[in-house]
Amino acid sequence: MSELIYNFAVWVDDTPWSAMLHESYYMYNWVESTHVLTLMISLGMLFLIDLRMLGWAFPDVPASKIADRLNIPMMVGFTVMFITGILLFYAVPVRSVQSIWFRIKMVLLVGCAINAYLFHKRMNESVSSWDNEAKAPQRIRNGAMLSLGFWTVVVICGRFIAYDWFDCDYPQPAFIEFVAGCVDGQTRF
């Protein structure tokens, strides 16, 4: 499996646009900056929705209004982050797929998506009975806490990707090599 992922990453790395993007100082930095600064739209809106459910923000604004109205800018933000994230991966594919932080981040993003789906489903089922309450019911608050926790770790992992503590081009413990998917005799890092 690790070899398959590595070979895929090498194939992506060999495409001319990948090298061009990676080597383009300004373009790469523009993409990375857009990825980071869009946090203000995507996570900014998401955190305000979560904080509303916990009763820590906009307690006197109906929860459904906050969730509905902030959902659109939040999704626009996440779309930009998703596109720029793919471009960042495209520019540095091999190191990315073998970064344990990148892998944890991807797993957590799946967790975030599942949590968001369940959160909205539960909210839509019951919101009419607590819409004007300062705090949402416990189940919804748990979802909001989980969302805050997941996204906080996603941001931490995103930040950690920049560090080379567990990169495959350094000798690593067997466990780290397994988790990172290092391949014996690999020539590309």
Add this chain to the structure above:
Amino acid sequence: MPTSILGPYFRTIVTVAVIAAALVFSFTYARDGVYVEIQPLFEWMETTWFGYVGKTWGAAFATIQAGHLIGLAVLGGCVLVSDGRLLGVVLTDVPHRIVVDRADAVFRWALATLLLTGIFMACGVAMKIYYLPVYWYKMLGLACGILFHYYVRRPLVAHELGSINPIVLKMTAIASILVWFLVAATGRWIGFSG
């Protein structure tokens, strides 16, 4: 009384004058004397506990950086919601007053998070940032942002919003978004420098 001479915009005019003076100070040779004077402060910052932790444990530094980013995200969210409401693009069916006041309550915590994590990060790389022009641009932007928020925008929107010229309100909202975007963008630029 100066208040009577300058009318209801006394604080706003004084704040704009302070921001203008700070800009003139920053972009002329006037700053050079002060710049040398504050070097010992930055040397001292590296010797503090924050500086020691920031320099010694990369993971701690990166985690605090992530906290800084989360603070930025929440602050950005508050600014966009509050100013978006003034511009009439977000939460248009909720009264201005509620959106602006409630967003401001969260903004305060986000700003406190940004300042605390920012001080920690600055201690870890104090001498590096001391020599980075973009760090000073960010500090200037941050000072302008805080002054603008608390001494221009907040007093303005404390009035009955219906009594304020809509163009003034919209210009204030746009200026607020731009100044905080500038702070965030210069912060990101620090990462590419040095």
